[in-house]
Amino acid sequence: MTLAAYAKVNLTLEILGMRPDGYHDLRSVVAPVSLADVVTLEPSDEVALDVRASHPFLSAGLDGLAAGDNLAVRAVRLLQRVGGVRSGAAITLEKRIPAGGGLGGGSADAAAVLNGLNDMWHLGIPRQDLAALGSEIGSDVPALVLGGPVLMEGRGERVSSLHDAYDGGCFHMVLANPHAFCSTAKIFSQCKVPLQNRPEILYNMRQAMRSGSGAAVARALQNDLAAAAMRLHPELEETWRRLEAAGCLGVSMSGSGATVFGLVGDAVEAGRVAHELVKDGLWAVPVETVR
Ligand code: C5P
Secondary structure, eight states: OEEEEEEEEEEEEEEEEEOTTSOEEEEEEEEEEEEEEEEEEEEESSEEEEEEESSHHHHTTTTTSOGGGSHHHHHHHHHHHHHTOOOEEEEEEEEOSOTTSSSOHHHHHHHHHHHHHHHHTTOOOOHHHHHHHHTTTOTTHHHHHHOSSEEEEETTTEEEEOGGGSSSOOOEEEEEEOSOOOOHHHHHHTOOOOOSOOHHHHHHHHHHHHHTOHHHHHHHOEETTHHHHHHHOHHHHHHHHHHHHTTOSEEEEOTTSSOEEEEESSHHHHHHHHHHHHHTTOEEEEEEBOO
């Protein structure tokens, strides 16, 4: 079977505090977008992995990784254990989402494997339970198992669908990366935890999504990790300014970076802005949110 493993952007990402386990408590509105890795799963006695990428930038960081550490392989092992399954799976990952870019690429692959093998092995694990299992693999996996726009809380393990948040429409944006990689652990460790509660951030984003207005979503964007990421990687700030100068309605960063994204009015505008940035030597793609 062949599955689309959609990348995500964080429309909001609030750091609420430190947890006793060393992780941070988050509140984030996560939206999958139309950039996807292609994941193929075939029945096999063994667990095998084949990673293909058309450009080294897309697989950098994955190359040095032992196959057993790949999140897609960890997803197979997890389902074998939970489902008491002896068969394996041959996985092919065709990478289109850059690794280490804050777009949840590795997590998206793992989420697709969990959903795919749950079907292929007839395990019948309910989607919400599969999402909870996914938190063992990575903080972004539960949201991507659930699919569609999601409110993510805790370390990432508490997820609830925001499907009612927008009725049929989609938002257009441009993803851009100056060929940088951010270490998630390092960015989190540099981030000063805000003490005040800001309930308006989630409220404003939900209202904006419901309104269907890209301009309203653009005004409600928030990422508490952005300042720390830009201190460590000044080229991210340049990319941010470049998106603003190209006419984006609003700009933010996804996850812990290094991908920065700009909201635009429609697909034509997204294509125009992405083309401008590619001409400047950046990695940039036009996308839209998917449900
Ligand atoms: O769970 P994941 O492997 O994606 O997290 C990578 C690193 O990011 C963690 O080791 C931790 O340092 C940091 N992190 C955090 N709080 C979170 C998620 C990640 O501090 N909620």
